Amino acid sequence: MRFSVVFLVALRALRRNTMRSILTSLGIIIGIGAVIAIVSMGNGTKARVEAQVAALGQNIITVYPGSFSSGGMRGGFGSSATLTVEDAEAIMAEIADIDGVSPEVRDRNQVLANGLNWNTNVYGESPDYPYIKNWNVVQGAMFTEQDVKSLAKVAVIGKTVVDNLFPNEDPIGQTLRIRNLPFRVVGVLDVKGFSLFGSDQDDVVIIPYSSHMRRVSRRTSISSILVQGASAEKLDVVKQRIEDLLTQRRKGREPDFTVRTQEELAQTATETTKAMTVLLSCIAFVSLAVGGIGVMNIMLVSVTERTREIGIRLAIGAHGSDVLTQFLIEAVLLSVLGGILGILCGIGASELGSIYMGFPTLIAPWSIFVAVGVSTAVGLIFGFFPALKAAKLDPIDALRYE
Amino acid sequence: MAPVVQIKDIHKIYDSGEVPVHAVRGVSLDIHKGEFVALMGASGSGKSTLMNMLGCLDRPTRGTYKLDGIDVSALDRNELADIRNQKLGFVFQGFNLLARTTALENVELPMLYGRTRKLSTSEIRERAHHCLEIVGLANRADHMPNQLSGGQQQRVAIARGLVNEPQVLLADEPTGNLDSKTSIEVMGVFQRLNDEGISIVMVTHELDIAHYCKRNLILRDGVVVRDEAVANRSIAAVELAKLKSAEAAAKLTASPAAH
Structure with missing residues (x-):
């Protein structure tokens, strides 16, 4: 029997019971829809996290000071004051494949301006900082290398600080006071929003690291060194070179620093989303299996109901394989049509989710292919047993069946 | 010419139950081309079993x-x-037609x-239509079985039986579900087909229906107890005419003169 004919016969059989076919497919529709929606939400979240990580800057290597230990008592990570500006300068001068370096000094200070005051992060950085962090100065300009050298009292500030200290005016050229020292605002940074870890990244005042060390915090060591690698491929090599250089600079003393890359951070951040997606996908696949059982159930009913029809077909010359194919195609059609509707529902659900509930969604093309594949497989697997039952019927018994 | 059906001493024993049932106990039978055989017998005589074997639905x-x-x-x-x-x-x-499927299909x-024979879609359609013409239902080709009378449904079934130009047409109580007039009509179709050279074997338990055939076989307890040619064979056309005039006399239908 020609395949196209079997296909037509199967389609006709499904159409005879439109309502039942739709209800049977519902299990598959829900299953596939759930898979598509969940994967697209997981994907969207992943993309958002990746965007946030990218917003932190790309190919960044950070050098942290090691932990200090004294007489057996060990401080925590980054507790020792062993990184110096010289370390940062050495990295800049001696290591290839890097695009920028910023020695960082960080603390919190009460900042005053305009008769208002605000407790905020005060970062000492190099002029490379906006470039490394992929963070544009939207108003005014970043301070320069010259400002670093001259310990200039200039500041570039974040949006939150602008809102709190200069609510209704242009902050450029205004003065703010850190520890009673006047700093002139030369730039305003673009809005960056909250970080992956929930802190307000715009709540910041950035000043030259030299000014921070000499005028504000009066320290000789730095909190960390931010290094911009030239390319993602060479990041590990650069990391290794930094470790070697700093070890060499320690002249045989135990290494008192840690070097980390951005990827390690990004990995941790995406790990959670991934776990969530896997978990939810498992649930969706369970519902798909339940849908498959629904298909099997209805196909069994259908085989019983149409025993006489099967008897007629066998009597007039159908082979068992013809009957098997017919019922298998019916089952596959049921589940694939369900799958297609499910894909549409899933896309619809994820769209609604992103419009009304603000879920970031991104429909993954592969998930659609997988959905079609899986629904075909469900039809084949769960349709096989009923189809086999039909194919094995004895024509005499089947014809006599009431 | 060799017989179309040649059966030599076939037996059928069912041993699915506790006691093996010997349904057919040594039947030998030759049916030649152009024969019209009625297979008769009480229930349990083995006629259905024999018919199933004749129909290659069951093996001896x-x-x-x-x-x-x-x-x-x-x-x-x-x-x-x-x-x-x-x-x-x-x-x-x-009848055993597929429900919700047109007569033609x-x-x-x-x-x-x-x-063995691969036919194109149009050839298939053409031949099916031709067979419906033979049984006089060409104008009902697009009707579903539930839109047809019993007699019409049986004629569709006959057309289906004919469509692959079989050696033998096997009919299992073809008039069992029909009233007497429709039965005669259906027998008329069989007789016409037989006149054109098609061999027919039918099972029936109605003696008057068997009278339309050329040869009657009586089965009892799994053996053939009688095998004879039909004398004074009924002819469907004649019987129908008789029935019509009888009906007219009884005012069941209007007589042609009334109009």
Whole structure:
């Protein structure tokens, strides 16, 4: 029997019971829809996290000071004051494949301006900082290398600080006071929003690291060194070179620093989303299996109901394989049509989710292919047993069946 | 000429139950081309079992069955299916048409399962239509079975049986579900087909229906107890005319003179 004919016969059989076919497919529709929606939400979240990580800057290597230990008592990570500006300068001068370096000094200070005051992060950085962090100065300009050298009292500030200290005016050229020292605002940074870890990244005042060390915090060591690698491929090599250089600079003393890359951070951040997606996908696949059982159930009913029809077909010359194919195609059609509707529902659900509930969604093309594949497989697997039952019927018994 | 059906001492024993049932106990039978045989017997006489074996739906426990020169007693399930498809036509008591499928599509069905002859879609359609014409239902081709009367449904079934040009048309109580007038009409169709040279074997328990055939076989307890040619064979056309005038006399239908 020609395949196209079997296909037509199967389609006709499904159409005879439109309502039942739709209800049977519902299990598959829900299953596939759930898979598509969940994967697209997981994907969207992943993309958002990746965007946030990218917003932190790309190919960044950070050098942290090691932990200090004294007489057996060990401080925590980054507790020792062993990184110096010289370390940062050495990295800049001696290591290839890097695009920028910023020695960082960080603390919190009460900042005053305009008769208002605000407790905020005060970062000492190099002029490379906006470039490394992929963070544009939207108003005014970043301070320069010259400002670093001259310990200039200039500041570039974040949006939150602008809102709190200069609510209704242009902050450029205004003065703010850190520890009673006047700093002139030369730039305003673009809005960056909250970080992956929930802190307000715009709540910041950035000043030259030299000014921070000499005028504000009066320290000789730095909190960390931010290094911009030239390319993602060479990041590990650069990391290794930094470790070697700093070890060499320690002249045989135990290494008192840690070097980390951005990827390690990004990995941790995406790990959670991934776990969530896997978990939810498992649930969706369970519902798909339940849908498959629904298909099997209805196909069994259908085989019983149409025993006489099967008897007629066998009597007039159908082979068992013809009957098997017919019922298998019916089952596959049921589940694939369900799958297609499910894909549409899933896309619809994820769209609604992103419009009304603000879920970031991104429909993954592969998930659609997988959905079609899986629904075909469900039809084949769960349709096989009923189809086999039909194919094995004895024509005499089947014809006599009431 | 070799007989179309050649049965030698076939037995059928069912041992599915506690006691083996010996349903057919050594039947030998030759049916030649152009014969019209009625197979009769009380229930339990083995006529259905014999019919199933004739129809290649069941295999004999012992003995040989040659259909059109082919020994079918040794064929497997699929080979039997092909034999049924190519050499046999079936007409059942309950019509057994596919529901919600047009008359034409029902008639097409055996051709769809044909493996030896590959026909194009238009050829299939044409032949199905031709067979419906033979049974006088060309104008009902697009009707569903539930839109047809019993007699019409049975004629569709006959058309389906004919469509692959079988060696033998097997009919299992074809008039069992029909009233007497429709039965005669259906027998008329069979007689016409037989006159054109088609061999027919039918099971019936009605003596007057058997009278339309050329040869009557009586089965009892699994053996043939009587095998004779029909004398004074009924002719459907004549019987129908008789019935019509009787009906007219009884005012069941209007007489042609009244109009």
